[in-house]
Amino acid sequence: MSRRVVVEVKPELHRELHKLAVLNDLKIYVLTNAMLEDYLTDEVRVKALLRQLRM
Numbered sequence: 001m002s003r004r005v006v007v008e009v010k011p012e013l014h015r016e017l018h019k020l021a022v023l024n025d026l027k028i029y030v031l032t033n034a035m036l037e038d039y040l041t042d043e044v045r046v047k048a049l050l051r052q053l054r055m
Contacts, residue, residue, distance in 0.1 A: 007032070 009017075009032065017028050040046060 009028075014028065017023060017031060021027070021031065023031060
C-alpha cells in the first residue's frame with residue numbers, strides 16, 4: 001500500500017521547477033518525489049544537510 005504525505009514547496013521553488021521543465025502541478029509532484037528519492041540514496045549527503053540545517 002502506498003501512503004502519500006503532503007509536503008509544502010516554497011512558492012519560489014515551485015516557480016523555478018515550473019520554469020525549468022514547464023510542468024503542471026502533478027508533474028512537479030512526480031519530479032519532486034524523484035529528486036527526493038535520488039537525494040535520499042546518499043546517506044552522507046543527507047546527514048551533511050541535516051548538520052548544515054542544525055536539525
